[in-house]
Amino acid sequence: MRMGIAEALRKAIHDEMERDKSVFCIGEDIGIPGGYGGAFTVTLGLEKDFRERIIDTPISEAGIFGAACGAAIMGMRPIADVQYGDFLFCAMDQVVDQIAKLRYMSGGKLKVPVVMRAPVGVTGRGAQHSQNLESYFMSCPGIKIVAPATAYDAAGLLKSAVRDDDPVLMFEHKLLYGSKGIRAESGSIDASSDIPEDDYTVPIGRGIIRREGQDITVIGSLLMMHFSLQASQMLEGVGISCEVIDPRTLWPLDLELILGSVKKTGRVVIVEESPKQGGVGAEIGMQIAENIPDYLLAPVTRVAAPNTPAPFSPTLEKLYVPQPERIADTIKRLIEEY
Amino acid sequence: MRMGIAEALRKAIHDEMERDKSVFCIGEDIGIPGGYGGAFTVTLGLEKDFRERIIDTPISEAGIFGAACGAAIMGMRPIADVQYGDFLFCAMDQVVDQIAKLRYMSGGKLKVPVVMRAPVGVTGRGAQHSQNLESYFMSCPGIKIVAPATAYDAAGLLKSAVRDDDPVLMFEHKLLYGSKGIRAESGSIDASSDIPEDDYTVPIGRGIIRREGQDITVIGSLLMMHFSLQASQMLEGVGISCEVIDPRTLWPLDLELILGSVKKTGRVVIVEESPKQGGVGAEIGMQIAENIPDYLLAPVTRVAAPNTPAPFSPTLEKLYVPQPERIADTIKRLIEEY
Amino acid sequence: MAYEGIITRIGKEKLTEMLRRMLEIRGFEEKIRFLFLEGEMPGTIHQYIGMEACAVGVCSVLEKGDVIASTHRPHGHAIARGLSMDAMMGELYGRATGCCMGKGGSMHMGDLSKGMLPAIAIVGGNIPVVTGMALAFKLRNERRVAVSFFGDGASNEGAFHEGLNMAAVTKAPAVFVCENNLYGASTSIKRALKIENIADRALSYGIRGDIADGMNVLDVYEHAKEAVDRARSAEGPTLLELKTFRLCGHSRRDPNNYMSDEEKEEWKNKDPLPYFENILKNNEIFTGEEIADIKQSVERSVEKAIEFGKGSPEPDPADIRKGLYVTMEVPE
Amino acid sequence: MAYEGIITRIGKEKLTEMLRRMLEIRGFEEKIRFLFLEGEMPGTIHQYIGMEACAVGVCSVLEKGDVIASTHRPHGHAIARGLSMDAMMGELYGRATGCCMGKGGSMHMGDLSKGMLPAIAIVGGNIPVVTGMALAFKLRNERRVAVSFFGDGASNEGAFHEGLNMAAVTKAPAVFVCENNLYGASTSIKRALKIENIADRALSYGIRGDIADGMNVLDVYEHAKEAVDRARSAEGPTLLELKTFRLCGHSRRDPNNYMSDEEKEEWKNKDPLPYFENILKNNEIFTGEEIADIKQSVERSVEKAIEFGKGSPEPDPADIRKGLYVTMEVPE
Numbered sequence A, B: 001m002r003m004g005i006a007e008a009l010r011k012a013i014h015d016e017m018e019r020d021k022s023v024f025c026i027g028e029d030i031g032i033p034g035g036y037g038g039a040f041t042v043t044l045g046l047e048k049d050f051r052e053r054i055i056d057t058p059i060s061e062a063g064i065f066g067a068a069c070g071a072a073i074m075g076m077r078p079i080a081d082v083q084y085g086d087f088l089f090c091a092m093d094q095v096v097d098q099i100a101k102l103r104y105m106s107g108g109k110l111k112v113p114v115v116m117r118a119p120v121g122v123t124g125r126g127a128q129h130s131q132n133l134e135s136y137f138m139s140c141p142g143i144k145i146v147a148p149a150t151a152y153d154a155a156g157l158l159k160s161a162v163r164d165d166d167p168v169l170m171f172e173h174k175l176l177y178g179s180k181g182i183r184a185e186s187g188s189i190d191a192s193s194d195i196p197e198d199d200y201t202v203p204i205g206r207g208i209i210r211r212e213g214q215d216i217t218v219i220g221s222l223l224m225m226h227f228s229l230q231a232s233q234m235l236e237g238v239g240i241s242c243e244v245i246d247p248r249t250l251w252p253l254d255l256e257l258i259l260g261s262v263k264k265t266g267r268v269v270i271v272e273e274s275p276k277q278g279g280v281g282a283e284i285g286m287q288i289a290e291n292i293p294d295y296l297l298a299p300v301t302r303v304a305a306p307n308t309p310a311p312f313s314p315t316l317e318k319l320y321v322p323q324p325e326r327i328a329d330t331i332k333r334l335i336e337e338y
Numbered sequence C, D: 001m002a003y004e005g006i007i008t009r010i011g012k013e014k015l016t017e018m019l020r021r022m023l024e025i026r027g028f029e030e031k032i033r034f035l036f037l038e039g040e041m042p043g044t045i046h047q048y049i050g051m052e053a054c055a056v057g058v059c060s061v062l063e064k065g066d067v068i069a070s071t072h073r074p075h076g077h078a079i080a081r082g083l084s085m086d087a088m089m090g091e092l093y094g095r096a097t098g099c100c101m102g103k104g105g106s107m108h109m110g111d112l113s114k115g116m117l118p119a120i121a122i123v124g125g126n127i128p129v130v131t132g133m134a135l136a137f138k139l140r141n142e143r144r145v146a147v148s149f150f151g152d153g154a155s156n157e158g159a160f161h162e163g164l165n166m167a168a169v170t171k172a173p174a175v176f177v178c179e180n181n182l183y184g185a186s187t188s189i190k191r192a193l194k195i196e197n198i199a200d201r202a203l204s205y206g207i208r209g210d211i212a213d214g215m216n217v218l219d220v221y222e223h224a225k226e227a228v229d230r231a232r233s234a235e236g237p238t239l240l241e242l243k244t245f246r247l248c249g250h251s252r253r254d255p256n257n258y259m260s261d262e263e264k265e266e267w268k269n270k271d272p273l274p275y276f277e278n279i280l281k282n283n284e285i286f287t288g289e290e291i292a293d294i295k296q297s298v299e300r301s302v303e304k305a306i307e308f309g310k311g312s313p314e315p316d317p318a319d320i321r322k323g324l325y326v327t328m329e330v331p332e
């Protein structure tokens, strides 16, 4: 059935909760009758089937992620979420110091199978509701990071994450949810997929080539994957053939896929929605520059937001987020110059 | 006078508090009579001269950094500290969302001149007291990040930070403090300098060449600067001439200095004490790879800790932190191969 | 006659201002609600309809040098503190004339030069910041007060705990105003905390806790006055709980389906505006016609503000990199 | 005879174990203190001398399936919970035989298979985690209890507030044991909070607060029993404050110069070990000689543990990359 990301995630969570009694959801406003099902309707209605296992909490992010940590250690499979990724900062210690480290500190004796869900993206709400936090967690050993750009991947990765014995942090994009009704987002992009009725998973750690091409590799996650595809389409007209890679998992990176593509094309652009400084693009880019410098016909190049917080003004916001045009321009320039 | 970093910082803070009544210190155990002067004696005894302006707080990191933020906006010049850098995670929201963003959100109408001090380094205390948090803040627009490796720079940068109208985050290294008495650290490295009696500053945003060389550029901060110097000395014997750069400021990077050096040597190794993943080295390395790919005779190379938390065992810890030998080996290999 | 004493004490001039501000908030919020639903205004909004007595009651006791901090729901506080509706509307439209030059938006409304920190949309996030603002006043021996507005939901955040405790131990001249509107987004306080009165949490910090009727601007005024006076006289912070209610959705398009009809009805009957208007009429401060006149004038100001906002220039593209650092350009 | 009732209720076997555990803690801590000062042991330590009655009193009421979580000062809790001193010593020496295979160290002592989470050295950090452990028990309808140990200082952390409140609203079977030793590092509670009893903070969460004499293991036992029983019977969490004191420095080499001599003297006189020994002697549970015998035996165990630790193999260099992920190698 055709589903948007919100709907596909809802189904995947439902499936997992049905399959495994140790799965539960914990977060703010996730299962209030008459409420929203979380900030973007992902858990809407789940409380009807699983009242005990949809835990609505006070507004206490450190409490939520700490509780998820403890429950996971005791054998549960919590799915904890924040309404906006930005609020992970309020739970940062619990995520980075407890969830990510406890297993290592224990000498590998315990497990912390937490799933953490966090909506990201610059979407008309100003600086404190617009951050793409991926880069903050790229420095954190002990967690896996996934970032699905389609409904198929979202559901498949969610299931993998729930079944994974390690902590998994899943970034979702507000403009890709396809949330409906009062929770619809303006400026949304269609990320819906045909979701099989039968159980399936998408493996953590595997990227995917969204479009094959010869001249240049373009790497982008979440919204930037879609914008990269759009840019590639634009460039088709001028005879530039782009290979678009969706890493899907940011840690561990699917280096084999990435390096393989860049070996073929010799050029690479990494597209990020967040500021360039210390971004995910730095790590991906360095992996390429370190590992296959001899294949590079052009410098590894990043397209990213300016090194500022997100401005509110829609005009400025549009300049802030790399648009397909800007991505295409960069690619064109790179092909022309090298 | 010859001083270690702790002592030099103490003098610098004293000087600044004397010079400007709006400067005050806020933190845990920083000015308790009979206490420690903070975790590493930096503020020891300052309460005798400035009782009102040395504010000992409850154990409340979000409270400390939030309060520093508010006071700074109202015209004060707070110096806020955590006992170990790791605890910044407890204050992460206040640092990243408030301190770093409020000026931008205000349309540039207010200022947040906070100085934040955080000791880092892997020093025999296990996973939660050993993190080098630089990389977590490299993604955060709105703050400046400094990391002095010598007493001269520590005092000079502290003064610059206090006088700077923007928020400055200063990372200090536990093994470089030269703390004395009951607070001495085993395994310490001498980072003392002659500190002029007269006022001086070290500019934020300027790196320094610690040793000139021809064959390769080695970039390292804090303890890794000292280890890089040691590695260079080892390599002298085998005829390899290293240029060692101490960035001193991590954001904004002194790209002119770094790129200039790499243009000259054609090779670069970036040394980090923390895990390689998403590290500061990724950003520095990408800047080099993006900007001057044609000058590179060898791939930009990182030497870093493994992608794990810090283990407690001293044997493992020593393998975890890049030692001068490992740095030297990497350099040698690079020179041999390219 | 009820409220005679306080009415006399406050005086007609101030009462007029209070009524006007409350009407401005109501008029402003109703207008932009419409503009949002029409899709003409960008972003998201959290509105203050029904809570007007809280902001106006508290801000009416403040002096010029005082400062307030707000939340994701800041329009009411901004108007009550005296920000111009023009500059607010400019901000909502994301224009260069906005009080934050278009950089902030609805959730970061504020203007420090008017005594209001740009609002902090992280729930609970402004609380330690207000402690620090108050601390600055205390360190400089200034008789100024810092006021934090936040919700019932915010009182469950760690920042609330740390901020109040730190204000308590430093005896900072701060007032912590908890607008208890019984819900944090869709979550009833019954689910979020096991006590009836958030003011009782003051006991954890050894500070004063107090409660006022957040639907009655005069009651808010009296209790706020006591709290602010105490802070100003170095008697320490107060946690002041205002019992109130949202007569609107949590954020735009929220139909409040998680509230019962009886509950909505009950609170609708306590609407602070007719309540206050009646007191004023009963005490012969205003006639019905005079109030109608004020309403008309308010409506004109709101219309004017909308015109101003809509007609204002967009920020310059170069602005994106402006106003971050004081001392340097944004590095590439 | 004082304490007759409870002495009878607990019974000799358990009393023996309690005394032995307390002596083990004391003996262990005094020995490693020496080893640290000699520079023979790596890392840093926070010791439990003087607080033995707290850990032992609480852990004595726990059952096998229960779980505790500790802090930067975990040795006492670990011994009280029944971890082997050998494995602890192995950990302190950073050896492969340590209870965390040498990866944790002093501040992360623990062993979940023994009912103790590896200690969390972030002050206040274990509190929400314990709420979650208790929540797991509740969700599965298991009659198990989770216990958090933390200090007076920790009660000022946001994590305390969020963790307790969440336990309250979920009615999680948890007990929050605040060891109030009057200092957080060098900071007196007088500087850090404005109330006398941390137990009063329970009022903020609508849960039960209680206070026991942390220098008297029998009093701790009684109050802990009530709290644990209530948690086990789904009556909700308790904040249990134990009034206690450090009869040692905060961390190694700390001379406690921030404490007054009178204060130190006063508390030294309340040393929980002689206090308990006297009760046992007065109640004719043990003679002085029997106690001396136990002490000797404890001393031998500690010596043996040191030998074990020192003599244990270093971790394998490859271990550095082991035990992080369950499902994959550490990526390069």
Ligand SMILES: Cc1ncc(C[n+]2csc(CCOP(=O)(O)OP(=O)(O)O)c2C)c(N)n1
Residues within 6 Å of the ligand: A028, A059, A061, A083, A087, A090, C072, C073, C121, C122, C123, C124, C150, C151, C152, C153, C154, C155, C179, C181, C183, C184, C185, C250
């Ligand atoms: C730290 C944080 N968590 C969650 C949110 C999302 N959020 C925005 S408003 C809100 C409810 C706030 O409730 P309350 O504090 O009672 O204020 P009210 O909205 O009722 O005025 C939530 C959960 C947020 N902005 N910040």
Ligand SMILES: Cc1ncc(C[n+]2csc(CCOP(=O)(O)OP(=O)(O)O)c2C)c(N)n1
Residues within 6 Å of the ligand: B028, B059, B061, B083, B087, B090, D072, D073, D121, D122, D123, D124, D150, D151, D152, D153, D154, D155, D179, D181, D183, D184, D185, D250
């Ligand atoms: C979040 C955090 N802040 C600060 C510290 C540094 N620190 C370690 S122990 C300690 C004092 C703790 O006091 P308390 O909670 O009373 O426990 P006690 O040491 O007295 O047992 C401090 C400040 C820390 N480990 N974690």
Ligand SMILES: [Mg+2]
Residues within 6 Å of the ligand: C151, C152, C153, C179, C180, C181, C182, C183, C184, C185
């Ligand atoms: Mg509310």
Ligand SMILES: [Mg+2]
Residues within 6 Å of the ligand: D151, D152, D153, D179, D180, D181, D182, D183, D184, D185
């Ligand atoms: Mg204590």
